[in-house]
Amino acid sequence: MNSKRSVFRRHAAVAAAGAAALVLAACGGGGDSSAGHDGHTTASPSSTAASASQGRHNAADVAFAKGMIPHHRQAVRMADLAHGRARSAQTTKLAEDIKKAQGPEIETLSGWLTSWGEEVPAEGAMDHSMHDTGGMMTTAEMDELQKASGKAFDTAFMEMMIKHHEGAVSMAKTEQADGSYAPAKKMAGQIISSQTAEIDKMNELLGRN
Template structure:
C-alpha cells in the first residue's frame, strides 16, 4: 500500500513539475518578448530626446560653414607661399617645409570645398588669393606677398618662415574656434589635425630662426 502511495506521489510530482516547466517556459517567452520590446522602447525613448541636442553625422552649423569658408582662402595663400620656395629658398629645410605644407593643405582645400558644395553654401572665389584680409587669421597683405616674391636666398628663407609662423598662428586660432563652436564631426577632426601639424611647424620654424 505504501509502495502504491509512493508511486502515486511520484507521478503527481512529475506532472506538477511538467506543468511548472510549461508555465515557466511560457513566462520566459513573455519575458523575452517584453525584454526585447523594452529595449526597443528604451532605445526610442533615449535616442529621440538626445537627437536635437547633438549634431547628427553630416549636420553642420554656422561655425562649420565659417571655418570652411575662411580656411579655404587661408590655405590657398599658404600654398601660394609654398610654391615660391623651390626657386627662391636656399635652405633645404625651408624647401622641405614648403613642400610639406603644400602636400598637407592642397587636399584639405579640396575637402573643405566639397563640404561647402554638399551644404549648398557659397564657395570662396577661385583664382587669385585675396590679400586684403591682413590681420585676420595671419593673412599677408599684397605688399608682404610681393616682397616675398622679390626675395631669394637667406632673405627669402627668413621672410618665408616669419610670415608663415604668423600665418600658421592664425590657422591654429581658426581651428580652435571650430573645435569649440563647430558641430560637424569631420570639420572638428580636421581642425584638430591643423592645430597639431601647424603647431609643430611653428616650433620647427622658430628653431630654424634661432628663436627657440
C-alpha cells in the same frame, strides 16, 4: 413565368454584384496607385535625409570652411615661391610639406561647402579682415616674399608662415569650440597639431628657441 422571372433576378443580382466589385476594385486600385505615386514623388524621404545632413553642421562650420580655403590657398602660393628662391633644404622641405597637407584640405573643405549648398570662395577671393584675425599676408608682403631669394627668402618665408600658421591655429580652435560637424572638428584638430609643430620647427630654424 415565375421561373423566368427568378432567373432574370438572379442575373440582375450577379450583374449588380459584379459592377459593385468593379467599382470597389477601381477605388482600391486608385488608392493604391495614389499611395504609390505619392511614395515616388513626395520629397519626404529626401527632405528627411537633407535635414539630417543639414543638422550635422552649423554656421561655425561654414565660416571655418569659407575662411580656411583662401587661407590655405595663400599658404600654398607662398610655398610655391620657395622653388628656386629658398636657400636651405629645410625651407624647401617645409614648403613641400605645406603643399602636400593643405592642397587636399582645400578640396575637402570645398566639397563640404558644395554638399551644404554653400558657395565655395572664388580663386583670389579674400576677406581682408582676415589680415588681422587669420594671419593672412597683404599684397605688399606677398610681393616682398616674391622678390626675395637665398637666406633673405628663407627668413621672410618662415617669419610670414609663422604668422600665417598662428592665424590658422586660431581659426581651428574656434571651429573646435563652436562647430558641430565632426569631420570639420577633426580637421581643425589636425591643423592645430601639424601647424603648431611647424611653428616650433620654424622658430627653431630662426634661432628663436
